[in-house]
Each structure stands twice: as C-alpha cells, then as structure tokens.
Amino acid sequence: MTDPPVIEFRQVGLTYPGPPPVEAFKPCDLTVAKGEFVTVVGPSGSGKSTFLNIAGLLDAPTSGTYLLDGIDTGALKDGDRTALRGRRIGFVFQSFHLLPHRSALENVLLALVYSGTPRAERKPRAHEALTQVGLGHRIDALPTRLSGGERQRVAIARSLVARPSLLLCDEPTGNLDSANAESVLALLEELHESGMTVLVITHDPAVAARGSRMVGIHDGVLRERVAA
Numbered sequence: 389m390t391d392p393p394v395i396e397f398r399q400v401g402l403t404y405p406g407p408p409p410v411e412a413f414k415p416c417d418l419t420v421a422k423g424e425f426v427t428v429v430g431p432s433g434s435g436k437s438t439f440l441n442i443a444g445l446l447d448a449p450t451s452g453t454y455l456l457d458g459i460d461t462g463a464l465k466d467g468d469r470t471a472l473r474g475r476r477i478g479f480v481f482q483s484f485h486l487l488p489h490r491s492a493l494e495n496v497l498l499a500l501v502y503s504g505t506p507r508a509e510r511k512p513r514a515h516e517a518l519t520q521v522g523l524g525h526r527i528d529a530l531p532t533r534l535s536g537g538e539r540q541r542v543a544i545a546r547s548l549v550a551r552p553s554l555l556l557c558d559e560p561t562g563n564l565d566s567a568n569a570e571s572v573l574a575l576l577e578e579l580h581e582s583g584m585t586v587l588v589i590t591h592d593p594a595v596a597a598r599g600s601r602m603v604g605i606h607d608g609v610l611r612e613r614v615a616a
C-alpha cells in the first residue's frame with residue numbers, strides 16, 4: 389500500500405473572527421507527498437504564519453479538512469492533536485530556541501523526555517541525530533560556543549530526534565549570515581535526499597528556490613509556482 393500524503397488540505401481555510409473578520413488563509417487544496425521538499429514563499433502579511441499554524445496543528449482551520457499522514461485532524465480532541473503534533477511534526481524556527489547553559493547533546497535529549505522513548509535509548513538517539521546534522525564531534529559544546537549555523541543544526545537535530553514525518557521550518561535561515569545559511573540549506577537538501585519530508589516557509593525567494601517544489605502565497609491564496 390502506498391503511504392498517504394503527509395499533508396492533505398481539502399478546502400482548508402482560516403478566517404480570524406475580528407471584527408472585522410480577516411480571511412487570512414483562503415480555502416485551498418494542497419497535497420504534500422512523503423519525501424517532498426516544498427517551499428512556501430510570500431511577502432509579509434501574505435498569510436505565511438497562518439499557514440504555518442494550520443499545517444503545524446497550532447491552529448485549527450475554520451473551514452475544510454486537514455489530513456496529516458492520513459489522520460483527520462479536525463476529528464481530534466485537543467490532547468490528541470497535541471500528541472499528534474509532538475510525534476509527527478518537527479519544528480525549526482528562525483531563532484533556535486536552544487537552552488544556552490545546556491550542551492548540544494542535552495538540548496537534543498530534552499526533546500525525548502516526553503516522547504515515551506525508553507531512557508536507555510535517549511542518549512544514543514540524540515547522539516545519532518547530532519551526527520546526522522554533522523555535529524557528532526561537538527555534542528558537548530554549549531550553544532554559545534557554536535556558530536549560528538551550528539546552533540540551527542542542533543535545533544534541527546532536536547526536531548529530528550523524535551523521528552517526525554514532517555520537518556516544518558519557519559524562516560530557518562532568517563538569523564544567519566550567508567555562509568551559515570548555506571550550510572543549513574545544504575543540510576535540509578541532504579535530509580530531503582535521505583527521504584525526509586521538508587516544508588520551508590520563507591519570504592526569501594533565494595531560499596524558496598532551494599525546494600524541489602515551490603508554492604507562492606499572496607493575500608492568503610496558495611499557488612503552485614514553476615521554478616525558473
């Protein structure tokens with residue numbers, strides 16, 4: 389049997405109630421298959437955060453149906469939505485949100501504490517995730533001793549360690565200079581090549597061009613773009 393899409397929007401939309409009501413995300417269909425590297429690009433105010441919040445199960449849409457890995461998220465109770473989010477979605481944010489006084493390994497380990505992973509497996513798993521992002525030799529380093537690109541790679545390891553089905557990245561290079569941004573984008577490409585489903589939300593067309601599929605967002609409307 390083939391896998392269901394990781395993301396399937398069926399006429400998913402979100403209107404903030406206001407007053408006045410704001411139709412921040414217009415009803416649309418979107419399918420992201422397992423293993424795709426999709427970028428969603430649009431200017432400020434276009435609806436990117438609204439889209440991120442829906443796709444990341446942080447906000448429920450006000451219309452339509454959102455299936456994540458084939459699971460109808462609209463039918464779930466709050467606790468089940470939270471559990472699904474924790475298990476299936478790895479978030480990567482512009483600011484890395486690392487604990488500054490904890491080592492890279494501890495930062496990644498902490499993501500496993502509530503995951504149900506047996507204690508004995510946690511350390512090897514965290515080490516493996518850091519190795520996967522090219523930081524196997526820096527596991528004891530504090531974030532303050534790492535470059536911005538390395539910090540973001542620790543954050544990516546932290547989001548990968550629970551083995552999510554979707555890596556959801558919000559402006560992942562927004563706080564980085566061009567060399568560090570390049571190392572993070574190269575890592576996302578590598579993860580994609582190894583089979584991970586990656587979705588990057590950005591205002592930056594150069595970042596968006598790195599995806600294997602680009603989707604534009606304008607005034608709350610999603611539209612497939614053909615790469616130049």
Ligand code: ADP
Nearest residue numbers: 404410412430431432433434435436437438439
């Ligand atoms: P972006 O992330 O691309 O900057 P947003 O998703 O934050 O865009 O916003 C899309 C539109 O929805 C904007 O017009 C914004 O003003 C509006 N909006 C965002 N959040 C709310 C809210 N809580 N209530 C009402 N309108 C909102």
